[in-house]
Amino acid sequence: MWIFSSLFLYSLLAMSVTPAKYELLLSTGERNTIYFTVKNDKLEMMKVRVNSKYWFVLPENKGIEIDSWLSFSPKEFYLKKGEGKRVICEVIVPKNASGFLNGMLSFNQIDSPTSVNITISVPVYIIIKDNYSFDFEVRGLKRENEYLLVEIFNKGNVYFRPRGRIKMNRERNFLIFKKKSFLFEKRFKEERHIFPGSSGYVKLGNLGLKDGKYEVILELEFWGDKKIRKKIVVLK
Amino acid sequence: MIILFLFLFFLYPEILTIYNDEGISGDNIYTWNDGGADYDGSSQDLESVPEGFKCFKTTATSGSYAGWGVFYNTEQDFSEYQNGDLRFWIYSSTGNIKVEIERWNGETVTKYLSDYGWNDSYVNTWRLFSIPLDDFAVDITTSVKSPFKITVLTTPATFYIDMVRWAVNIDTGSFNLKIKRISDDVEVSSFTFTRVNLIGLPTGWVVADQYIEIEVEPSDISWGIQIYTDNESPSADPRYTGTEDPAGLVDTSTTTKRLQMGWTIEYLTHSLSELGTGEPGTWVNGGYQWKYFKDKASSDFTNGGSYVTPWNNEGLLWNTWQRDSKSPPNYIYISADFSNAVTPRTYKTKIFVEFYYQ
Numbered sequence: 001m002w003i004f005s006s007l008f009l010y011s012l013l014a015m016s017v018t019p020a021k022y023e024l025l026l027s028t029g030e031r032n033t034i035y036f037t038v039k040n041d042k043l044e045m046m047k048v049r050v051n052s053k054y055w056f057v058l059p060e061n062k063g064i065e066i067d068s069w070l071s072f073s074p075k076e077f078y079l080k081k082g083e084g085k086r087v088i089c090e091v092i093v094p095k096n097a098s099g100f101l102n103g104m105l106s107f108n109q110i111d112s113p114t115s116v117n118i119t120i121s122v123p124v125y126i127i128i129k130d131n132y133s134f135d136f137e138v139r140g141l142k143r144e145n146e147y148l149l150v151e152i153f154n155k156g157n158v159y160f161r162p163r164g165r166i167k168m169n170r171e172r173n174f175l176i177f178k179k180k181s182f183l184f185e186k187r188f189k190e191e192r193h194i195f196p197g198s199s200g201y202v203k204l205g206n207l208g209l210k211d212g213k214y215e216v217i218l219e220l221e222f223w224g225d226k227k228i229r230k231k232i233v234v235l236k
Numbered sequence: 237m238i239i240l241f242l243f244l245f246f247l248y249p250e251i252l253t254i255y256n257d258e259g260i261s262g263d264n265i266y267t268w269n270d271g272g273a274d275y276d277g278s279s280q281d282l283e284s285v286p287e288g289f290k291c292f293k294t295t296a297t298s299g300s301y302a303g304w305g306v307f308y309n310t311e312q313d314f315s316e317y318q319n320g321d322l323r324f325w326i327y328s329s330t331g332n333i334k335v336e337i338e339r340w341n342g343e344t345v346t347k348y349l350s351d352y353g354w355n356d357s358y359v360n361t362w363r364l365f366s367i368p369l370d371d372f373a374v375d376i377t378t379s380v381k382s383p384f385k386i387t388v389l390t391t392p393a394t395f396y397i398d399m400v401r402w403a404v405n406i407d408t409g410s411f412n413l414k415i416k417r418i419s420d421d422v423e424v425s426s427f428t429f430t431r432v433n434l435i436g437l438p439t440g441w442v443v444a445d446q447y448i449e450i451e452v453e454p455s456d457i458s459w460g461i462q463i464y465t466d467n468e469s470p471s472a473d474p475r476y477t478g479t480e481d482p483a484g485l486v487d488t489s490t491t492t493k494r495l496q497m498g499w500t501i502e503y504l505t506h507s508l509s510e511l512g513t514g515e516p517g518t519w520v521n522g523g524y525q526w527k528y529f530k531d532k533a534s535s536d537f538t539n540g541g542s543y544v545t546p547w548n549n550e551g552l553l554w555n556t557w558q559r560d561s562k563s564p565p566n567y568i569y570i571s572a573d574f575s576n577a578v579t580p581r582t583y584k585t586k587i588f589v590e591f592y593y594q
Contacts, residue, residue, distance in 0.1 A: 014411070016407045016453075025291050106590070118590075120409075121593070123594060145280065189360055193594060203283035
């Protein structure tokens with residue numbers, strides 16, 4: 001018989017961690033203290049180990065060890081049923097950090113010698129106040145299930161969650177001139193982030209747009225920073 | 237030991253999903269308003285929703301109130317949820333909203349979001365509310381006609397609702413996992429591949445005798461569960477020392493050898509015959525597609541990557557790139573390729589199941 005685990009005492013693995021994330025705007029050299037609370041929801045006793053790890057790393061930050069900007073304590077502890085423990089995290093922004101730093105604090109239940117390792121990971125995002133570059137471009141429009149998606153490409157060095165305002169005009173060519181007609185304007189707030197070098201989408205309602213040429217004017221906000229980008233796109 | 241298992245059984249969380257992408261738990265949805273209002277129970281207006289792709293949109297244009305609720309045609313006894321919470325996500329232009337539960341005799345008990353922390357910073361942002369059922373009434377769960385009614389008390393207003401449920405014995409932010417035997421759904425303590433012994437070597441892909449039952453109660457709307465091995469980690473036992481992709485079961489005596497593994501996530505439990513061989517690319521009968529296990533050191537492993545994330549806020553990965561929203565709990569099945577296995581040998585690994593926020 002092929003067995004790929006040892007026996008363990010509990011088959012139920014359960015814990016919770018709050019809050020779900022931290023997003024901080026800090027200058028290089030600046031320090032901050034944050035807290036996570038891990039709780040044993042079910043077991044009579046649980047041993048937890050805390051680790052940090054990289055999640056998204058900007059190419060220009062590749063030489064920066066996570067331990068150099070994110071430290072925490074305690075690293076290992078027991079929790080009785082219903083008990084919660086506060087883990088204190090110290091953040092120090094390295095002098096050579098660019099754009100943003102993104103690490104995970106992972107809470108690992110380690111006392112059950114099981115073939116399954118249960119982990120809860122919560123992210124810490126540090127936006128480097130001195131040198132982050134918030135920049136994007138409108139890549140295009142596409143239809144999906146009758147909804148209109150605006151593709152946004154992150155060309156800066158910091159992640160962002162698309163929040164702001166969009167305005168669209170229809171552009172039509174006549175014999176000797178172009179005519180622009182206003183279609184709509186709306187505010188939006190998306191929760192999913194777009195990492196540098198990748199695309200994300202803003203979903204608009206069912207606008208029933210016909211194929212044609214449109215002007216998209218997108219205004220995004222990021223920590224009080226506002227930027228507007230325009231693009232003429234063709235919807236097919 | 238028996239006492240321990242019974243104890244765990246009683247503690248296991250229960251979630252009654254009242255509204256999500258799959259639909260409703262009750263028989264009907266009723267709406268009400270005293271002016272103009274529009275309702276869309278499958279709205280996809282928002283790109284980010286807490287669960288799946290849809291939510292319930294209410295637009296109140298005139299009058300003084302507008303709302304909707306889920307109703308049963310017969311009296312419901314949900315007393316197992318006593319001491320639990322009513323939880324839901326809301327994205328609203330106003331906090332002037334009441335939430336109600338209606339007893340079978342027509343009595344309605346009311347709570348207001350303003351009493352549960354609503355403030356102006358919540359406007360047009362997804363927020364999770366968790367209202368103890370005891371706050372409505374100690375015995376509110378015993379005779380239920382409507383487990384959830386929600387009404388905006390001002391117009392014009394627009395609000396969206398998602399992932400409404402009653403939950404007991406599971407905190408928000410919790411991640412729970414159990415290992416169970418496929419044959420009888422009993423909780424067990426290890427994974428085995430006894431079918432290899434029955435079939436005899438050489439054989440090909442074989443499904444493990446157990447599965448993982450997973451329940452999650454996220455406190456943020458962007459989350460996922462990723463699954464992988466970490467066989468090249470200094471703490472791995474055994475630690476893979478070969479040159480191939482390290483994902484899979486490692487030979488404990490010749491650590492340069494390993495057997496590939498596969499996984500699928502399912503919203504129903506399945507018999508071994510329904511699960512098939514477990515070979516990646518094949519399909520579970522009445523279920524989803526098998527995928528290859530990845531290792532943290534696999535060249536194509538990316539933290540949070542779709543292929544290693546069986547379940548996230550958009551749903552379960554049913555093929556290799558598309559998702560389908562399903563209520564918890566959900567189930568992960570595991571397979572391995574014994575084509576190159578030799579006997580007598582022991583093959584081991586540790587499976588990492590990681591719940592993460594983004």
